[in-house]
Amino acid sequence: MSGILTKLKDKLQSYRVPGYRTKFEYKWTMVVDLDRCNGCEACVVACYAENNLPVVGKRDCDISRRFSWIRIERYIEGEYPDVKVKFIPIMCQHCDAAPCELGCPVYATYHNQDGLNVQVYNRCVGTFTCATYCTYDVRRFNWFTYKWDSPLEQQLNPDVTVREMGVMEKCTFCIQRIRVAKDTAKDEGRKVTDGDVQTACMQSCPTDAITFGDLNDPNSKVSKLAKSPRRYRLLEELNTDPSVIYLKRVMDEKKGHGSSHG
Amino acid sequence: MKRRYFLKFIGAGGIGTGLGMLFGQAIKPPGAKLIPYLIPPEDVIPGLANYYASLCTQCPAGCGVLVKIMDGRAKKVEGNPLHPVSGGKLCVRGQAGLQALYNPDRVQGPMRRKGARGSTSFEPISWEEAIGEVTTRLNDLSAKGESDKLYFLTPELGGHLGKLADDFMAGYGSSNTIKYDLFDYRNLRYANRASMGIKAIPHYDIENTKYLLSFGADFASTWLSPVGMSRGYGEMRQGGHTGRGKFVQVEPRLSLTAANADEWVPAKPGTEAVLALAIAKEIVDSGHYKGSDLKTWKKLLSPFGLSYASEVTDVDKKRIRHIAKEFMSTRPSLAVGGEGISGYSNGVSGLVAVNILNHVAGNLGIKGGVQANSNDLFGGNDADTVGAGIQTLINAAKESKVGLLFHYNNNPAFTTPGSAKAADALKNVPFIVSFSSFLDETTALSDIILPSHTSFEDWGDDFTNPAPGFQVATIMQPVVSSVYKTRSLGDIFIGIGKAVGGTAKAKMPNDTFATHLKASWKRLYAKDKGMSASSFTFETFWRETLARGGWWNEKSAKKRKLSVSTRSVARHVSKEPAKFEGESSKYPLYLLPYAQAGHLDGRGANIPWLQELPDPITSVVWDSWVEINPKTAKRLGVKMGDMAEIESPFGKVLSPVYVYEGIRPDTVAIPIGQVHKLYGRYAEKRGANPLEILPSTVDTRTEVYALNSTRVRIAKVSRPGDLVKMDVYTDELGRGIVQTVPTGGQFKKSSHH
Numbered sequence A: 001m002s003g004i005l006t007k008l009k010d011k012l013q014s015y016r017v018p019g020y021r022t023k024f025e026y027k028w029t030m031v032v033d034l035d036r037c038n039g040c041e042a043c044v045v046a047c048y049a050e051n052n053l054p055v056v057g058k059r060d061c062d063i064s065r066r067f068s069w070i071r072i073e074r075y076i077e078g079e080y081p082d083v084k085v086k087f088i089p090i091m092c093q094h095c096d097a098a099p100c101e102l103g104c105p106v107y108a109t110y111h112n113q114d115g116l117n118v119q120v121y122n123r124c125v126g127t128f129t130c131a132t133y134c135t136y137d138v139r140r141f142n143w144f145t146y147k148w149d150s151p152l153e154q155q156l157n158p159d160v161t162v163r164e165m166g167v168m169e170k171c172t173f174c175i176q177r178i179r180v181a182k183d184t185a186k187d188e189g190r191k192v193t194d195g196d197v198q199t200a201c202m203q204s205c206p207t208d209a210i211t212f213g214d215l216n217d218p219n220s221k222v223s224k225l226a227k228s229p230r231r232y233r234l235l236e237e238l239n240t241d242p243s244v245i246y247l248k249r250v251m252d253e254k255k256g257h258g259s260s261h262g
Numbered sequence B: 001m002k003r004r005y006f007l008k009f010i011g012a013g014g015i016g017t018g019l020g021m022l023f024g025q026a027i028k029p030p031g032a033k034l035i036p037y038l039i040p041p042e043d044v045i046p047g048l049a050n051y052y053a054s055l056c057t058q059c060p061a062g063c064g065v066l067v068k069i070m071d072g073r074a075k076k077v078e079g080n081p082l083h084p085v086s087g088g089k090l091c092v093r094g095q096a097g098l099q100a101l102y103n104p105d106r107v108q109g110p111m112r113r114k115g116a117r118g119s120t121s122f123e124p125i126s127w128e129e130a131i132g133e134v135t136t137r138l139n140d141l142s143a144k145g146e147s148d149k150l151y152f153l154t155p156e157l158g159g160h161l162g163k164l165a166d167d168f169m170a171g172y173g174s175s176n177t178i179k180y181d182l183f184d185y186r187n188l189r190y191a192n193r194a195s196m197g198i199k200a201i202p203h204y205d206i207e208n209t210k211y212l213l214s215f216g217a218d219f220a221s222t223w224l225s226p227v228g229m230s231r232g233y234g235e236m237r238q239g240g241h242t243g244r245g246k247f248v249q250v251e252p253r254l255s256l257t258a259a260n261a262d263e264w265v266p267a268k269p270g271t272e273a274v275l276a277l278a279i280a281k282e283i284v285d286s287g288h289y290k291g292s293d294l295k296t297w298k299k300l301l302s303p304f305g306l307s308y309a310s311e312v313t314d315v316d317k318k319r320i321r322h323i324a325k326e327f328m329s330t331r332p333s334l335a336v337g338g339e340g341i342s343g344y345s346n347g348v349s350g351l352v353a354v355n356i357l358n359h360v361a362g363n364l365g366i367k368g369g370v371q372a373n374s375n376d377l378f379g380g381n382d383a384d385t386v387g388a389g390i391q392t393l394i395n396a397a398k399e400s401k402v403g404l405l406f407h408y409n410n411n412p413a414f415t416t417p418g419s420a421k422a423a424d425a426l427k428n429v430p431f432i433v434s435f436s437s438f439l440d441e442t443t444a445l446s447d448i449i450l451p452s453h454t455s456f457e458d459w460g461d462d463f464t465n466p467a468p469g470f471q472v473a474t475i476m477q478p479v480v481s482s483v484y485k486t487r488s489l490g491d492i493f494i495g496i497g498k499a500v501g502g503t504a505k506a507k508m509p510n511d512t513f514a515t516h517l518k519a520s521w522k523r524l525y526a527k528d529k530g531m532s533a534s535s536f537t538f539e540t541f542w543r544e545t546l547a548r549g550g551w552w553n554e555k556s557a558k559k560r561k562l563s564v565s566t567r568s569v570a571r572h573v574s575k576e577p578a579k580f581e582g583e584s585s586k587y588p589l590y591l592l593p594y595a596q597a598g599h600l601d602g603r604g605a606n607i608p609w610l611q612e613l614p615d616p617i618t619s620v621v622w623d624s625w626v627e628i629n630p631k632t633a634k635r636l637g638v639k640m641g642d643m644a645e646i647e648s649p650f651g652k653v654l655s656p657v658y659v660y661e662g663i664r665p666d667t668v669a670i671p672i673g674q675v676h677k678l679y680g681r682y683a684e685k686r687g688a689n690p691l692e693i694l695p696s697t698v699d700t701r702t703e704v705y706a707l708n709s710t711r712v713r714i715a716k717v718s719r720p721g722d723l724v725k726m727d728v729y730t731d732e733l734g735r736g737i738v739q740t741v742p743t744g745g746q747f748k749k750s751s752h753h
């Protein structure tokens, strides 16, 4: 008995060693270049379409029940005419040291072998713990079983489950697309190559702000971009070890914009 | 650097011929019927997705798309990676096109009016009855010798559908096709033709420019070709070439696009043209301009001295000089003008001023500047630079000169200024036939509705305008079978034409629009050397073209010299800023109605995804608002979310207040698109429509409404507002969420792609 427990503990702890993911086959990573992103939100609608996100209406939006798995946070700073507006797309950061995973009593949210933070819908009992623990406020709860006004349901993506009341959900890094890429690669007897997986948000982004790929592949675009001197991770000081890397926006904070002499 | 895609096309081969073509391959059509599972078509494997290339029609930009089809249903729209405009990308409206297709509030089949006009009481009829009724009306009119009293009101119809409609109208004997869209770039086309003699809209090469100066062009959300331009923007900032491009935006309100600029110049509304010409004068005076006509330019621009310009525009002299210096010394630079400079009664002049600026700085006809587009392939967009406009129709309707009106898809009862009284004028038309797929404010006024397909159900083509420097033709093919009992607009015209007989019938040589389209392309194939050289037979060419999503040839780009002469523009240059309605003593605030990314001219309001998409600046959902500077708000005693009454000399609207630092204290802004009286469950009765309180002032050269040309006053209303915002903080609270590095440092550029 204790042998199994020790084994389990060791196994769990191996997930907690920083950088453990390099031991696995893939390390899915997203890079978001804030100097490209113009805040257009095409990624947001793309995610709605790909992942069967329900529309909840004005009243439910008001009480924070809007579903968007990816949102564009917008900050307005300064006073007229020296105003600066900044955007940042925020989705699940797929933290390597994920606070949400610690809390779940039924292991509905856990780390899979690719280092993805996944959510098992039919295991979730809706305790809301993960959403409370999440540093980035990306988890969304199904307060109801949402309906689509017919025939809007004909658009629903059969590759993605339609969730029911009582279940927590969030950005999956478009795991269904990763699956397809892995299956195809397996059929062809090779590894997934760079560019095989496009997440829906990345695919739509007109400015090419989002890049997705395998950080274990030194030649992938994300690996190259991750070396940028502009790189940072969101609230990195909290040691959540996110899989999303941001590239800083190039902008003069102090002066500029509306100032009288440019 | 352009991304290259290597996709193998399975050519010809006896794999079967059909209506549509699978992306990248020539196989069978997307289900002409819903899939009968007993005998599945050869390209359909239940559970596996197919991708078909087609065209986005959510705005006039003409992005090529791929539609993911599973089991006969459309599941997702992506950009077509081979397409030169979309390059595999899409905007919010493009993504949401599916919810237009599967919208629960579509008109589901032909209907005849039962109740009073505008009462929305209709009864279903058969297609035969509908065509019969329209034919009778047409025959009655021509029997009276009044064929010319038939009017056709439509947005710009792409490609061969537009030509077919023209043929029908000509065959029947009417020359009254009125093209209208709230945002249809007539001013731009007119200004370009007047100043540079070009008809097709040129390519504004944002990607390769090093200094972009935009006068109110909101290209990140709605202007001209949002996806194409945003792709260019991303590359300009962090693309493969050296040096990060600088971007300066001039406009009274910090729009989504301006939020990305390095500098924001909030010039006084209506003075943008003066600012552009003052910059041009600085450039000419500095000796940068070397043309032999230097003297005449100096003379023409002499009224735009720094002192005058600075006083009028409210922009510091030093700053104007600085912009001029950067604009001429950074090579290449590029100026563009959008609604912010063209939305006045002298809108054309503003856009001419932008062309002058590009000319004197040396940005015309160069990479990273303005490049001419040719449209020899089709000629359609060239021919009709600017025909009669909506005001002509409204006047004709008022004077009872319209005997029969065909109407398609542009909803003037909503998208024209309230004081234009379009709905009242339309009520004066004895019989209105609508081809719209939605029961909007205008369609509700019709006597009979012959609903047409939405784009994913129909055939069509589009000759991209503006093209990216070379000709692009995109094919629209049906990717799903029709959801309701609607028909192809082309088929409706052919049906009516054949029934009416005479010349109209003779002009309809084919039985269906699908065959007509193919036959028309066969003629193009025979005419165009590039096309005929690409494949041995037309059939192969057609299959490949459908599979690819259209026809384009980067090599067909012709370098063409462009220039502006003082002679051609002199009459469009005036020293005076734009005029406004409403005395400043009574109406102290400028009103800026603007197109919002999700809704454009209001057409997106019936799409639930777009209603629930937070506005990128205000984060408001399911509503509209009035943006007020905090200083002004304080003076008026209104706070965030309060209700306010906005009154112009032409009426008043109620709207919740959004207090915004990014707007001039003397200006307020309201997004266009909400408060539909009709248009389905998602669109109706929410928000405020600024169009209701606008004057019907137009730029007389183009009949384009001067949307930005009125002043308003604002009063607090003691009624609780119900603004729903998605943001929690507008301030980062020092958490370093969006981190930045200064411009000009070692971080100018990262390697990418």
Ligand code: SF4
Pocket (backbone or CB within 6 Å): A046, A047, A050, A051, A069, A070, A091, A092, A170, A171, A172, A173, A174, A199, A200, A201, A202
């Ligand atoms: S990766 Fe997929 S699930 Fe995550 S935000 Fe992007 S589109 Fe949505």
Ligand code: SF4
Pocket (backbone or CB within 6 Å): A036, A037, A038, A039, A040, A041, A042, A043, A044, A072, A089, A204, A205, A206, A207, A208, A209, A210
């Ligand atoms: S689509 Fe791209 S540019 Fe637009 S908001 Fe999303 S990340 Fe930014």
Ligand code: SF4
Pocket (backbone or CB within 6 Å): B056, B057, B058, B059, B060, B061, B062, B063, B086, B089, B090, B091, B092, B093, B094, B095, B225, B226, B227, B228
């Ligand atoms: S810009 Fe957007 S709406 Fe316009 S054609 Fe492209 S995807 Fe469609």
